[in-house]
Amino acid sequence: MHFIVIGTANQTTHNIMPEALPLLAQPCVFSGGQRHYGLVKALLPEQHTWITIKGSMVALFEQYQQAGETVVIFASGDPLFYGMVQTIYKYAPKATLQVFPHFSSIQRLFTKIGQPYEQVRHTSVHGRGWKELDAALIKDDKFISVLTDVTRSPQAIAARMLQYNFHHYEMVVAEDLDGQQENITSGTLKEMTTRSFHPLNCVLLRQVSPAKMPGMGIADQQFEGLPGRPNMITKRSVRLVTLSHLQLHTAATFWDIGCCTGSVAIEAKRMHADLGVYAFEIRTECETIIQHNMERLAAPGIEVVMGDFYEKDHASLPSPDAVFIGGHGNRLDALVQIINQHINKGGRIVLNAVQASSREQFVISATNAGWELQPEEVLQVNAHNPITILTAIKTR
Template structure:
């Protein structure tokens, strides 16, 4: 199969002589409804038009029933979160020739005289918030955002304010190159109160850097009412994150999140990871949400209710599991989670009671896991906390050190 993908703007295109000839030599064309209105005057008579619309499988079927070359018209740069990438994924052996135009983000940056040397662009168009959440936690200096109907300038600004990222200003481009073209610079509080043209894109520019401690102070978290010690203390938390290998995993399950301290600090250290946090105490849900907003950590998936009653099959399989609480049901917990372990999954527990450590080791042995690290930490007058890590044999490091006791 051969595809010629031509990027066009939001106006009648000015095709090159070669592009005009390629169009006249072709019978089958494709693109969105808006693209057709812009290019139909250039197409030969009796042409076939394959509209790009949902469901996409019908579009691909139409392509596959066509012999010869297909010319596809796409917005902006089809190699930049665009249709050429979709074609490459679907038809890796096809010949795909792309002629790009300016992306909408480029046009917005140029119109607003924004230095785009450090511009990092992400897309929330038809996607989750994850890509935006990652660059916000990283506090990138200049962020381009490709939007959609729901994730528009108003809702983007609202999300930034909700999680404390008021250290950005927002630039909005609407109907760029169209009859209602508009560019404006706004403060974040202004944007949620406004309506925008459906065709828009956004650039976020950092004004100041939001300071977040490497190890979050325990007092920065909202805690359980009347139980201020019910939190994984900062030194213990940081060592736990080390045991969880948090910089080198994709998915963390945090069982018994309580105040959310481990989940939140894990996401701050590695914004790309998926964190699924479980807790059965109803009051902890509001505490987790409040702490996420205080510390600027969106994107944690919270699962409320008894872990033993959850449908875990709908969740991403964990690369590492942290057991912060088990309610005396550690054996049942292992029975529940074992079917969802894969060869590389590690398991870490923080335990106060010796009985919990013994049951943890017994259950690990039953499923073929081996203890590779164990530390006991005592902070001031608090009860000693023992951190234990277990992995499958294939995960053994070449050089293995087991640390016994550390008093701080």
């Protein structure tokens, strides 16, 4: 198949680049969203076939396949920027492409407010989760652009940022850019939670004050702990050495099993903002505490999985590249077997053993699983018991 992808401006005249105009006279099937049809209909041949983009992408590309001709797709702005080109690569990887981009909505916004954008972190929550925006906020980027949708609207973005303690930004919202209802407003996050906006919008976040977020090595007292059990936390020095053994800079997904109040998971997310972090905990009283710690320490995006780890559908979760065993319920061998079934080859597993029996059982179980044991490291924090940090790698 051959696709011609043409970016459109949000207006009915001069809405595509001139070099794309001759292509519209060729025998083609045309496609785009309903809004795009209204913008370009006057440019199309009197007799033409139009396929509206909506619903299932699988069904849409089946329609394209059945058309058996070159398909011209109209897309908003720059289809190479979070746009239709990526969708084509996903659903028709062997297709050939010609692309004629227009200016993206982000470019139009920056042009209108005179904002240079070479240092802007670009993100999108349009039809996807919060992951990209969360990562940009954790990394403390000075300028962040956001492509929104109806669910993850400017109001929802502002509310989430306030929830997770990112108070040091202002928000610029651009509505219906180049359209009849164009409007650009700026304000505090709190103000933006109370406003309503045109559904066609994009956002710029700008820092207005220095961040007050924790750096590497979060102080133990900054975590809310279990009532009456202040020592139920992986201490900062042990936490940092543990994370160094996990080598999370090479990982895409990290499981923290027995996360308690979330200190290891939160430190990992703060250090590696793009990392997918899954925190497992059986104690029901920890659920609220973990959430409070995520919010106060600006660590959104951690997936907290409550309940008995041994009873979970592990196959439904992304396979980990690194696992920290913070708790095992005296079933360490069974836990090692579960991890062995799901961790990716080359994945690293770390256990902090206080008791000699835990160390011995881990060594036996890891050896039986065929893991490659790494040199041990022993730490002692103040008057607390020595801790042996055990590391193994799945090599096959």
